[in-house]
Amino acid sequence: MNLSTQYLGLHLKNPIVAGASPLSFSLEMAKRLEEAGAAAIVMHSLFEEQLSGLPQQSLAPYHFTPEQYIQHLRALKRELSIPVIASLNSVREGAWVRYAQYMQDAGADALEINLYYLPRTDNESSSIVEQRAFQIVRLVRQFVSIPIAVKLSPWITSLPQFAHRLEEAGASGLVLFNRFVQPDIDIKTFKTIPKLDLTTPEDLLIRLHWLAALHSRTRLDLSASGGVHGANDVIKAIVAGARSVQLVSTLMLNGPDHIKTLLEGLKDWLTLNNFPSVDEARTRVDTLRRDADKATGRENYIRIIHNWERQHS
Numbered sequence: 271m272n273l274s275t276q277y278l279g280l281h282l283k284n285p286i287v288a289g290a291s292p293l294s295f296s297l298e299m300a301k302r303l304e305e306a307g308a309a310a311i312v313m314h315s316l317f318e319e320q321l322s323g324l325p326q327q328s329l330a331p332y333h334f335t336p337e338q339y340i341q342h343l344r345a346l347k348r349e350l351s352i353p354v355i356a357s358l359n360s361v362r363e364g365a366w367v368r369y370a371q372y373m374q375d376a377g378a379d380a381l382e383i384n385l386y387y388l389p390r391t392d393n394e395s396s397s398i399v400e401q402r403a404f405q406i407v408r409l410v411r412q413f414v415s416i417p418i419a420v421k422l423s424p425w426i427t428s429l430p431q432f433a434h435r436l437e438e439a440g441a442s443g444l445v446l447f448n449r450f451v452q453p454d455i456d457i458k459t460f461k462t463i464p465k466l467d468l469t470t471p472e473d474l475l476i477r478l479h480w481l482a483a484l485h486s487r488t489r490l491d492l493s494a495s496g497g498v499h500g501a502n503d504v505i506k507a508i509v510a511g512a513r514s515v516q517l518v519s520t521l522m523l524n525g526p527d528h529i530k531t532l533l534e535g536l537k538d539w540l541t542l543n544n545f546p547s548v549d550e551a552r553t554r555v556d557t558l559r560r561d562a563d564k565a566t567g568r569e570n571y572i573r574i575i576h577n578w579e580r581q582h583s
C-alpha cells in the first residue's frame with residue numbers, strides 16, 4: 271500500500287501534515303508528531319509585525335522572536351527527518367521578506383505564506399488587495415528558491431483566477447483555507463469576546479467545495495486545512511483533490527497519536543476500494559470533481575430549495 275504523495279515538490283510518506291500552530295512550539299511535541307506518522311510539519315507563523323522594526327516591548331506577546339524562530343527552525347531540522355515548512359504571515363511588502371531567505375538558509379523545505387488580511391477602508395478595491403498578494407509572492411520568490419505555498423481565506427471574489435495569478439507569481443501550492451478570528455459579543459458588558467475556537471468537521475465542507483472546484487483548473491498543489499478530524503475527513507479531502515491534509519484542532523483535542531488512527535482508517539479505505547495508492551485514489555475518484563460544478567451550481571441550489579419547501583410544507 272503506497273500512502274506517499276508529492277506536495278510542493280516534496281516527497282511525503284503520507285498526506286498527513288501537522289498544520290501551522292503551537293504544535294511546533296516544542297521539539298518534544300514535534301518529535302511525537304513525527305513518531306505518530308506525520309509526514310511533514312508546518313511551523314507556527316512568523317508575523318510581518320514582528321519583523322518591521324517595532325520596539326521590543328511590542329513583540330512581547332509573540333512566543334518567539336524572529337531570531338528564536340530561526341533557531342527553532344534549525345533545531346526542528348536537526349531533530350526531525352520529515353520536511354519542515356516555515357510559515358510567514360504577511361500582507362504588505364517590506365523588509366520582512368528577507369526572513370524568507372533566512373528561513374531557507376536555516377533549512378526550511380518549503381515556505382507557507384499566510385495572507386491574513388481584512389480590508390478596513392472604503393477606498394481599497396478587491397483588485398488592489400489581490401495585486402498586493404501577487405506582489406508579495408513575487409517578492410518572496412525573488413528571495414528563495416524553495417517551494418512556496420499560499421494559505422488563503424475563502425473570501426476571494428474569483429478564486430480560480432486568483433489561484434492562476436498566484437501560480438504566475440511563483441507559488442507552487444495553495445492551502446485552503448486559513449481562519450479569521452471571529453470575536454463574539456458579550457451582551458451584558460457590550461464587550462467583544464476574543465475567540466479562536468477549534469474547528470469541527472462542518473468546517474471541512476467549504477474546503478471540499480473549493481478543492482474540487484480548483485483541482486482540475488490549477489497546476490498548484492492543493493492542501494486542505496480546516497475541519498479535518500477523522501479518517502473520513504482525510505479521505506474526503508484527498509478525493510476532492512488535496513495532495514496533503516493539514517491537521518491542528520484534532521491533534522490538539524486527541525493528541526499526536528490520533529495520526530495513527532487516521533492512517534489506519536485511510537489504509538482500510540484504500541484496501542476496501544482496491545486502491546494501491548493514495549495517488550491512485552485522488553486521480554481515479556473524480557465523482558466529486560466531476561459533479562462539483564453541477565452540485566454547487568444554481569440549478570442544484572434551486573432544486574434543493576424547492577425540495578426542502580416540498581418536504582416542509
Ligand SMILES: Cc1cc2nc3c(=O)[nH]c(=O)nc-3n(C[C@H](O)[C@H](O)[C@H](O)COP(=O)(O)O)c2cc1C
Pocket residue numbers: 289290291292313314315316357359384421447448449466467468469470473495496497498516517518519520
Ligand atoms: C491555536 C492556534 C494557532 C494557530 N496558529 C497559526 C499560525 O501561526 N499560522 C497559521 O497559518 N495558522 C495558524 N492556525 C490555523 C491552523 O493552521 C489551521 O489552518 C486551522 O486551525 C484550521 O485547521 P484545523 O481544523 O485542523 O484546526 C492556528 C490555529 C490554532 C487553533
